[in-house]
Amino acid sequence: MLPFDILEYQQRLSHTKKRMEDCGIDVLLITDPANMNYLSGYDAWSFYVHQMLVIVIDEDQPLWIGRYLDANGARLTTWIYEENVIAYPDHYVHSDQHHPMDFISEILIQIGQGNRTVGVEMDHYYFTGKALEQLRKGLPNARFKDATLLVNKVRMIKSDQEIEYMRRAAQIADLAMQKGVESIYPGVRECDTASEIYAHLIKGTPHYGGEYPAIVPLLPTGDRTSIPHLTWSDRPFVDGNAVIIELAGCYKRYHVPLARTISIGQPNEQLKQVTPVVLEGIQAVLQKAKPGITCGELEETWRTTIKKHGYEKEARLGYSVGLNYPPDWGEHTGSIRKGDPTVLQQNMTFHLIPALWFNKDGIEISETFRVTESGSERFTSYPQELIIRDHLDNGQIS
Amino acid sequence: MLPFDILEYQQRLSHTKKRMEDCGIDVLLITDPANMNYLSGYDAWSFYVHQMLVIVIDEDQPLWIGRYLDANGARLTTWIYEENVIAYPDHYVHSDQHHPMDFISEILIQIGQGNRTVGVEMDHYYFTGKALEQLRKGLPNARFKDATLLVNKVRMIKSDQEIEYMRRAAQIADLAMQKGVESIYPGVRECDTASEIYAHLIKGTPHYGGEYPAIVPLLPTGDRTSIPHLTWSDRPFVDGNAVIIELAGCYKRYHVPLARTISIGQPNEQLKQVTPVVLEGIQAVLQKAKPGITCGELEETWRTTIKKHGYEKEARLGYSVGLNYPPDWGEHTGSIRKGDPTVLQQNMTFHLIPALWFNKDGIEISETFRVTESGSERFTSYPQELIIRDHLDNGQIS
Numbered sequence: 040m041l042p043f044d045i046l047e048y049q050q051r052l053s054h055t056k057k058r059m060e061d062c063g064i065d066v067l068l069i070t071d072p073a074n075m076n077y078l079s080g081y082d083a084w085s086f087y088v089h090q091m092l093v094i095v096i097d098e099d100q101p102l103w104i105g106r107y108l109d110a111n112g113a114r115l116t117t118w119i120y121e122e123n124v125i126a127y128p129d130h131y132v133h134s135d136q137h138h139p140m141d142f143i144s145e146i147l148i149q150i151g152q153g154n155r156t157v158g159v160e161m162d163h164y165y166f167t168g169k170a171l172e173q174l175r176k177g178l179p180n181a182r183f184k185d186a187t188l189l190v191n192k193v194r195m196i197k198s199d200q201e202i203e204y205m206r207r208a209a210q211i212a213d214l215a216m217q218k219g220v221e222s223i224y225p226g227v228r229e230c231d232t233a234s235e236i237y238a239h240l241i242k243g244t245p246h247y248g249g250e251y252p253a254i255v256p257l258l259p260t261g262d263r264t265s266i267p268h269l270t271w272s273d274r275p276f277v278d279g280n281a282v283i284i285e286l287a288g289c290y291k292r293y294h295v296p297l298a299r300t301i302s303i304g305q306p307n308e309q310l311k312q313v314t315p316v317v318l319e320g321i322q323a324v325l326q327k328a329k330p331g332i333t334c335g336e337l338e339e340t341w342r343t344t345i346k347k348h349g350y351e352k353e354a355r356l357g358y359s360v361g362l363n364y365p366p367d368w369g370e371h372t373g374s375i376r377k378g379d380p381t382v383l384q385q386n387m388t389f390h391l392i393p394a395l396w397f398n399k400d401g402i403e404i405s406e407t408f409r410v411t412e413s414g415s416e417r418f419t420s421y422p423q424e425l426i427i428r429d430h431l432d433n434g435q436i437s
Numbered sequence: 438m439l440p441f442d443i444l445e446y447q448q449r450l451s452h453t454k455k456r457m458e459d460c461g462i463d464v465l466l467i468t469d470p471a472n473m474n475y476l477s478g479y480d481a482w483s484f485y486v487h488q489m490l491v492i493v494i495d496e497d498q499p500l501w502i503g504r505y506l507d508a509n510g511a512r513l514t515t516w517i518y519e520e521n522v523i524a525y526p527d528h529y530v531h532s533d534q535h536h537p538m539d540f541i542s543e544i545l546i547q548i549g550q551g552n553r554t555v556g557v558e559m560d561h562y563y564f565t566g567k568a569l570e571q572l573r574k575g576l577p578n579a580r581f582k583d584a585t586l587l588v589n590k591v592r593m594i595k596s597d598q599e600i601e602y603m604r605r606a607a608q609i610a611d612l613a614m615q616k617g618v619e620s621i622y623p624g625v626r627e628c629d630t631a632s633e634i635y636a637h638l639i640k641g642t643p644h645y646g647g648e649y650p651a652i653v654p655l656l657p658t659g660d661r662t663s664i665p666h667l668t669w670s671d672r673p674f675v676d677g678n679a680v681i682i683e684l685a686g687c688y689k690r691y692h693v694p695l696a697r698t699i700s701i702g703q704p705n706e707q708l709k710q711v712t713p714v715v716l717e718g719i720q721a722v723l724q725k726a727k728p729g730i731t732c733g734e735l736e737e738t739w740r741t742t743i744k745k746h747g748y749e750k751e752a753r754l755g756y757s758v759g760l761n762y763p764p765d766w767g768e769h770t771g772s773i774r775k776g777d778p779t780v781l782q783q784n785m786t787f788h789l790i791p792a793l794w795f796n797k798d799g800i801e802i803s804e805t806f807r808v809t810e811s812g813s814e815r816f817t818s819y820p821q822e823l824i825i826r827d828h829l830d831n832g833q834i835s
Contacts, residue, residue, distance in 0.1 A: 082668075083664075083666040084655065087767075108794075111663055130775075133756070161567040162567035167564055169560035170560070172569075187567065230639055230640055230641055239632070248626055250628075266513060268482045268507055270648065271648075355527055355530065366763055369485075374530075
């Protein structure tokens with residue numbers, strides 16, 4: 040049932056405890072669903088209610104605390120002992136009378152943790168301002184420390200099994216991209232292509248069923264290609280427009296994102312000119328990447344490569360990627376941007392997405408890569424190029 | 438471009454300001470993407486970075502403050518004037534050096550709002566503990582008030598245009614349910630059915646393209662039907678098992694959820710016995726619902742109806758539903774549960790999901806309904822029954 044050997048979970052836990060010790064944290068309250076999954080295996084769409092994984096530094100087992108409706112899910116999907124799954128009653132759910140953090144505070148006091156140093160993921164989605172305030176009230180003798188990214192940093196270097204899951208996610212990404220691209224014709228609606236992409240992301244391959252990605256497929260079109268985070272509409276594609284597809288295959292919650300730019304009909308001059316620059320930049324970064332290089336140096340490589348051709352890009356180029364839940368597949372640790380000091384190590388994984396956006400349009404061609412012993416390797420095999428969907432008079436694509 | 442007339446946005450804003458006034462709030466910082474959309478039209482998958490809509494009680498226009506990459510999206514999808522779209526640079530994104538709330542605090546001080554009473558959505562997703570702390574540091578002369586659910590409460594009563602969008606979402610829900618159910622055969626994988634459902638949710642109808650629902654389709658199967666929030670796997674369906682499908686059609690971000698229970702082959706005795714009880718309970722609640730009745734009275738109706746047959750259910754039965762973004766389509770205001778004092782009013786909309794879960798399995802049959810002038814009406818038209826997928830020897834379904 041568990042996607043990883045129990046020893047792998049125990050190793051993750053011990054790495055986490057080492058960091059807790061370094062930070063002087065006795066009790067770590069984990070809200071990030073990816074971090075909960077990473078340490079316990081817990082996997083359910085229940086993060087819309089308050090829930091936590093509690094790591095006590097001198098206890099072998101984590102505690103799962105959540106809504107009682109979800110406790111069976113915790114029993115089924117984690118390696119946590121039955122008695123460590125603790126459920127709060129339903130009157131705590133979305134109530135202005137009762138807050139789940141009051142319940143969690145009481146539990147922590149009952150198990151003798153009320154006067155220790157408590158780490159909380161201060162800037163993670165789902166750890167609300169109210170949750171912080173209620174915990175402070177409920178645990179007046181505890182000291183609080185910010186543990187944002189503590190577990191995320193443990194997650195950066197993937198195990199061989201995690202890499203294997205990402206390879207399967209990559210097969211799904213390749214397939215969904217191919218089917219999505221093939222569906223694009225003038226007159227087809229954006230939502231029809233999004234539907235095709237989704238269908239294949241979820242169906243997966245005959246061997247590996249797909250899962251929901253942490254971000255929906257994005258496919259800005261025409262002058263919206265300059266606005267990367269708009270979702271699809273039901274407008275039809277128009278000949279002469281470009282479409283950017285950004286998607287991720289997902290397997291066992293591991294993501295491999297992939298972006299491509301598609302020209303419907305022959306590309307305009309700007310796209311024609313900028314494509315080889317982006318491709319040269321990507322190649323330069325992938326060749327530069329190896330253990331010991333920093334994320335900042337990767338950005339510098341990109342910047343100097345495209346500058347030769349007169350281009351500049353201000354936004355970051357990429358980020359660490361892997362296990363995740365909505366609303367983001369990025370890990371929020373290493374970013375490929377100016378001055379980022381993250382040092383690449385073997386089996387770190389990044390989404391390199393050096394998009395160029397102009398006033399009225401943009402181009403995105405991306406690769407997810409793994410840092411190998413001596414370099415880097417792509418996960419997907421989809422052609423790294425500007426894709427041209429030129430429809431002929433007989434309705435065929437050239 | 439905007440899904441609603443500009444007058445409708447202005448009316449929503451004026452209702453919001455009325456509530457701000459009642460609560461003594463001068464400046465409202467809105468983090469909930471549904472509330473941002475409700476007041477401004479803003480619609481993008483950008484809520485994985487910090488962003489806000491700022492309502493100043495004595496200013497006509499809201500301010501949108503977010504990542505500079507997303508500012509074009511704010512210009513395109515909202516009715517906010519160009520100069521009220523304010524963007525922070527990319528080095529604030531997922532950084533441990535710079536926090537977007539510092540930027541937002543500076544803006545508020547610059548526009549003379551630094552010493553006023555500031556409402557924050559304390560318990561909304563995406564308003565993190567860190568965001569609260571940074572705002573408090575950045576605005577030392579402001580007084581903070583909890584404004585959780587302030588805008589959500591304005592959202593409870595829908596306009597005719599909102600109801601129309603929910604009717605379109607209902608058509609999509611009916612279609613996706615039908616296609617999902619038709620795909621279920623022994624040997625088909627759960628992910629194949631999830632794929633079919635997703636494809637139709639997103640494609641929508643020929644007239645109305647679908648959008649991503651705020652929760653993925655859930656389809657617990659076999660003994661997992663007792664665990665409502667697990668997502669699909671790639672295991673094949675087995676003859677004799679039950680499947681619960683819970684999905685929502687989504688149009689212009691308005692949701693109509695729908696759940697049904699499907700028996701693969703003939704249902705077991707428990708399912709046969711409990712189905713008419715659930716259906717009787719649903720009918721009783723829908724007949725009871727009308728303006729003036731409380732949510733608590735609806736729960737009482739359900740409870741006494743099923744108790745006659747010896748059943749009890751502890752969890753809540755339903756909740757207010759409508760406009761939303763991941764991770765939840767519920768509005769977090771009225772809940773159909775014991776003692777809830779919410780008084781039904783015309784054009785409130787609820788998802789009534791009186792599931793019964795037992796130790797090893799469960800049943801869910803749900804309806805999304807609108808409170809009418811004198812009663813209630815369902816949005817979807819999918820048959821309200823236990824669905825039996827009995828495959829014959831020739832592979833046909835009876």
